[in-house]
Amino acid sequence: MSAELLQFIRNLSHDFQNHLQVISGLAQLNRTERIREYIGQISGQIRQIGKVAKIPVPEVAVALLAFQQQTARYGVATLFDVKAELDDWPAAGQELRGLLSQAFAALGERLSFLDGAGEPVHVTIVGAESKYIFRIELPVNDEAAVKVLEDSLTLVNTSLEPLAGRASLLVEKEYARIFLVFPRGEM
Secondary structure, X not given: OOHHHHHHHHHHHHHHHXXXXXXXXXXXXXXXXXXXXXXXXXXXXXXXXXXXXXXXXXXXXXXXXXHHHHHHOOOOOEEEEEOOXXXXXXXXXXXXXXXXXXXXXXXXXXXXXXXXXXXXEEEEEEEOOOEEEEEEEEEOOOHHHHHHHHHHHXXXXXXXXXXXXXXXXXXXXXXEEEEEEEEOOOO
8 A cells, every 4th residue: 555545544534533523513512504514515525535536546546635635735625527437547556656646746745825725626537539638727826826836847747757748737817727648558
């Protein structure tokens, strides 16, 4: 089991304990309507984790879950839309796990500009004829955030090079879209 997965499980356990404490506190205050709302929020978070858990390549799922936890540090939800089966992802293994983790970590470690953004991060995974595309849509509020993302992509591209992958950035109004592109099938 990877260190990233173990850390995700530890964090999930801690979050679960916190959620139970919040629900208990709300119950003591007899705030039943707020309890229902809170449980609805938690259910949404669990559905997002479930979408990622269905990805058949554990290394990809672990990298995405670790990224989700990094955005959560800034109070920002990550919403996933998995439109690809990932059935012919390049041969999985230690190298793939390490490279994907490096790519998502290079992004995740520089997301402090999300603090207080309020808008969620959207991650969409699609399969095209010869490639997989991960589209990461982030709210950005200033030029400094765009510069941070541009600098991050240099590190991400270095991480993806052995997978024949590449990263690019498109900025539109209040959102930045990062595209991570990987070839389908054997490399």
